Each structure stands twice: as C-alpha cells, then as structure tokens.
Amino acid sequence: MNYKISNKPVFEQAQLRSVADVELTEEQLQHGMLLATSKEDATLALYLVEVDGQKKFEVRWDDSEELFTGWYSAWDNFNWCLSIVGE
16 A cells, blocks of 8 residues: 555545535644545545535645546546656
8 A cells, every 4th residue: 555544534534425514623623634645645535525515525636636526536646646656
C-alpha cells in the first residue's frame, strides 16, 4: 500500500455510503479533512471538503487541486497520481 489512511472511519464510510452526515470541525471547514496521503510524496493527499454546503472530495498534489462529487472519481484520480509518484 503506497498511501497512508489518516481518518479510517470516514475513509471507509466514503467507500460504502454518503458522507453528507460527516461533521467537520471549524478548522476542517477551512482546510478540509485529510483522508489519505501518499507515502512517497507528502504533497499528494485526498481530502473531504465542504463547498457551498455540499461534501466533496479533493485531490491535492503540489500546487494543484481537483474537486470531485463522488468517491470513485476522486479515488481513481488519487490512485492515478499515486502511480505517477511511484514511477
């Protein structure tokens, strides 16, 4: 496994059902809730964020950010980025 899970309960929930009921702290509302990071590149991370009252997933890598509404799209993008880091 080339990534580290930072918030296992929410990470697992995202795979199985909606994360709309996940409560974010004030700090997490500002910066996002870290779900996973690359073991090889600390700038590559997957976050749960709230945008206009909706929970979304954000893949951050270096100075880029990409938002996803669904878990599978975000996870595919995160894994693609992991494969690039691993090369």
